[in-house]
Amino acid sequence: MLISVYVPFLVTAALTLLAPRPARRLAPGPAAWALACAALVTAAGWMGSLALLAFTGFAQIPQVAAEGRWSVSALRAEDPVYLVVAVVSALALAAGVLSLGVAALRQARQVLWARRECARLPGDTELAVLDDDAPQAFALPGGPGRIVVSRGMLRCLTDGEREALLAHERAHLRGRHYLFRTVWRLTAAVNPLLRPLADAGCFVLERWADEEAAARIGSRTVVARAVGRAALASAADTSRSAALAATGGAVPQRVRALLDPPPPNRTLPFVAGALLLTLCCTSLANAASDSEQMVESARRAECVARAGAVVTLQAGQPMKGPALCRAHHKHHED
Amino acid sequence: MHHRKTVDPGGASGRRARGELESGVLAALWAAHGPLTARQVRELLPGNLAYTTVLTILSRLYDKGMLVRHREGRGYAYEPARDEASHTAERMHTLLERGSDREAVLTRFVSELSEEDEQLLQRLLSGHDARDGAERFDERP
Numbered sequence: 001m002l003i004s005v006y007v008p009f010l011v012t013a014a015l016t017l018l019a020p021r022p023a024r025r026l027a028p029g030p031a032a033w034a035l036a037c038a039a040l041v042t043a044a045g046w047m048g049s050l051a052l053l054a055f056t057g058f059a060q061i062p063q064v065a066a067e068g069r070w071s072v073s074a075l076r077a078e079d080p081v082y083l084v085v086a087v088v089s090a091l092a093l094a095a096g097v098l099s100l101g102v103a104a105l106r107q108a109r110q111v112l113w114a115r116r117e118c119a120r121l122p123g124d125t126e127l128a129v130l131d132d133d134a135p136q137a138f139a140l141p142g143g144p145g146r147i148v149v150s151r152g153m154l155r156c157l158t159d160g161e162r163e164a165l166l167a168h169e170r171a172h173l174r175g176r177h178y179l180f181r182t183v184w185r186l187t188a189a190v191n192p193l194l195r196p197l198a199d200a201g202c203f204v205l206e207r208w209a210d211e212e213a214a215a216r217i218g219s220r221t222v223v224a225r226a227v228g229r230a231a232l233a234s235a236a237d238t239s240r241s242a243a244l245a246a247t248g249g250a251v252p253q254r255v256r257a258l259l260d261p262p263p264p265n266r267t268l269p270f271v272a273g274a275l276l277l278t279l280c281c282t283s284l285a286n287a288a289s290d291s292e293q294m295v296e297s298a299r300r301a302e303c304v305a306r307a308g309a310v311v312t313l314q315a316g317q318p319m320k321g322p323a324l325c326r327a328h329h330k331h332h333e334d
Numbered sequence: 335m336h337h338r339k340t341v342d343p344g345g346a347s348g349r350r351a352r353g354e355l356e357s358g359v360l361a362a363l364w365a366a367h368g369p370l371t372a373r374q375v376r377e378l379l380p381g382n383l384a385y386t387t388v389l390t391i392l393s394r395l396y397d398k399g400m401l402v403r404h405r406e407g408r409g410y411a412y413e414p415a416r417d418e419a420s421h422t423a424e425r426m427h428t429l430l431e432r433g434s435d436r437e438a439v440l441t442r443f444v445s446e447l448s449e450e451d452e453q454l455l456q457r458l459l460s461g462h463d464a465r466d467g468a469e470r471f472d473e474r475p
Contacts, residue, residue, distance in 0.1 A: 110439040117429070122418040123400050127357035129364045131420035132427065137443035147357065150423065153443075154365040159378050162361045165443055170354070172441045185438055205441065217380065228459045231444040235452050250445045252454045259458065 002080045004290065005052050007283030008045030011276050015042055016193050019273065020200035024253070026270075027263045028208035034273055035201040036183045039194055043187035045280040050093040052284075052291050057086020059295065065302075074301035078294050096190045103189035107182050111141070114178075118142030127166065129154065135233040137165055145173035156233040160217065161226035167213035168223070175212075177205045203250055210254055211262070224258035227251060352391075355383070359391050360400065360414065369404065369411035 015038050023031045056075075058064060060083070065072045118140050121128040127147045130136065135153040140146045147169040154162060172178075184198035210227065214220040231251040257263070362378040363370060370378075376388045392412050395401045403410040430436055447455065 106435055107438055110435055113436075114439045122422055123398055125356050125360060125395070125398070125400060126353045127360050128422065129360060129414065129419050130423035130426055131416050132423040138440040140440055148426070148440075149361065151364050151419075154361050157365070159362065160380060162365060163358060163380050166354070166357050166361060168443060169441070177441060178439050181438060181441070209441070225459060227444060228455050231447050232452065232455060234444055235447040249448070249451060251447055252451050252458060255455060255458050 004283040005049050005081075005287035007287075008042065008049040008280045011280040011283075012042040012046055012191065012193055015273070015276060016196050020196045022269050023200045024203055024207070025257075025263060027265050028204050028211055030265075030270065032177075032180055032201060032204045032208055034270055035197055035204060036180050038273060038277060039184055039187040039197050039201070041277045041280055042197075043190045043194060045284050046191045047093065047096060048284045049287065050089045050096070052287050053081055053086055053089035054093050055086075056081045056291065056294075057083055057090065059298075065298075068295070068299070069302055070295055070298035071302035071305060072298075074298040075294065078297065099189045100186060103186050107185055111178070111182075114140045114145075115142045118146045121146055121148070126170070134237050135230060137169065137230065139169040139172040139177075141173065141176070141178040147173070152237070153230060153233070157226055157229060160219070160222045161229060163217050164213050164223040164226035165230065167216040168209045168226075171209040171212035171216075172205070175208065177209070180205055203253070206250065206254055207257060210258055214258065220258045220262070224255045227258070228255045355379075355387070355391050356395060359388065360395060363401065363412060363414050369406070369413040371406055371409055371411050375412070 019035065019038060023035055026034075059068070059070070059075055060072055062072055065075070119142070121140075126144070127149065130148060130150040132150040133152040134150055135156055136148070136150040137153045138148055140148055147166060149165065149169075153165070157165060181202060184194075184201045188194045188198040210223055213226075214223045217223070228251070358379050359375055362375055366374075366378070372385065372389045372392055375392065376383055376385060379388070392401065392403075392410075396403055396412065400415055401412045402415050403412045405411075
């Protein structure tokens with residue numbers, strides 16, 4: 001308990017510092033899955049650890065102890081957690097839960113909006129064209145989802161590049177990439193430290209769609225040019241630039257990756273990540289069982305104290321304190 | 335270079351391939367600067383599609399009201415129907431301007447560029463041109 005409860009924090013910090021950089025260079029499909037797993041496990045570990053730390057403080061409140069029938073003094077004697085740590089953990093946990101709730105609500109609203117919009121777009125074709133000179137292209141997730149592209153975007157690309165653009169957006173829709181984005185958004189809401197992981201994840205999704213488009217149309221160069229040309233055209237269209245959030249550097253990185261040979265399949269980073277996540281899970285389980293034992297022994301102490309009082313009151317009864325306790329305990333656990 | 339499956343009217347993969355072809359045809363017509371005949375559309379699309387396939391897709395899109403057509407020689411020349419698309423464009427514009435939260439679900443093809451990004455990108459693309467000019471793809475339309 002003394003150390004193991006803090007291990008999920010260390011794993012979170014290690015992953016958030018070390019994972020984003022290599023993840024951007026690995027094969028994007030597996031990297032996206034790995035980042036999603038990492039975000040889920042570390043967010044759960046983070047919440048679990050905070051909950052355990054908060055609980056040790058909460059359990060020392062006399063009313064709570066009376067309700068749970070454990071001895072406050074026994075708990076305090078065994079408890080290696082400072083009260084101030086417990087209080088901070090409780091606050092962080094509450095903030096995390098609140099922020100998760102808000103993020104989940106907002107995300108759900110956006111997903112529903114996208115679905116509604118898919119149905120409202122004219123026609124039932126996969127592609128919906130906007131009669132607009134400003135270059136725009138995006139995928140709207142929905143049942144099958146729709147690809148939305150403006151006329152301005154279609155006109156600035158060559159025939160092959162248009163196919164690349166469609167294949168890229170199609171890959172987003174087929175792979176249900178918005179679910180990955182949801183995972184990253186929600187986990188980053190639970191723990192803001194996971195934000196770099198989420199940013200890397202969103203970049204990796206774009207790379208994934210780029211690679212799928214390249215495989216589909218059979219040329220990495222055409223996809224690179226499509227991405228580059230679309231980005232330059234969007235940049236030239238100054239009227240839109242104010243509305244968008246700047247995510248500097250993503251496009252040149254994608255183009256460079258496409259002009260380079262395909263990323264090699266490497267297993268070492270994934271194995272390292274999996275080991276860290278396993279460490280996170282086992283430590284949390286260990287801490288949980290430790291804290292359960294702690295409560296259990298505090299309960300026994302309380303019981304012995306009470307039974308002692310009973311035994312002294314009703315001297316001559318055949319049942320001894322500890323034996324009574326065990327019987328009482330059995331009953332309590334059922 | 336393109337591995338398109340032939341259109342198989344039944345089955346999920348057939349429907350899927352048909353949907354993709356529709357998108358390709360629609361995109362080509364929107365990118366063009368005037369009405370196109372089936373033969374012209376076929377030239378713009380990757381892969382060696384059968385003429386009849388292109389014709390089928392064009393008439394299906396026309397039936398759906400996505401295209402308008404007029405007589406040209408013995409066949410038709412097709413153009414995208416613009417009324418609804420411009421209406422949608424206006425609505426989409428305001429919808430996208432309104433919420434930054436939208437970015438959470440819609441995946442944009444390209445993110446914004448900083449000034450350095452722009453220069454770097456120009457260099458990357460032109461550098462690649464210089465390196466293998468032979469493998470160059472068609473110029474801006």
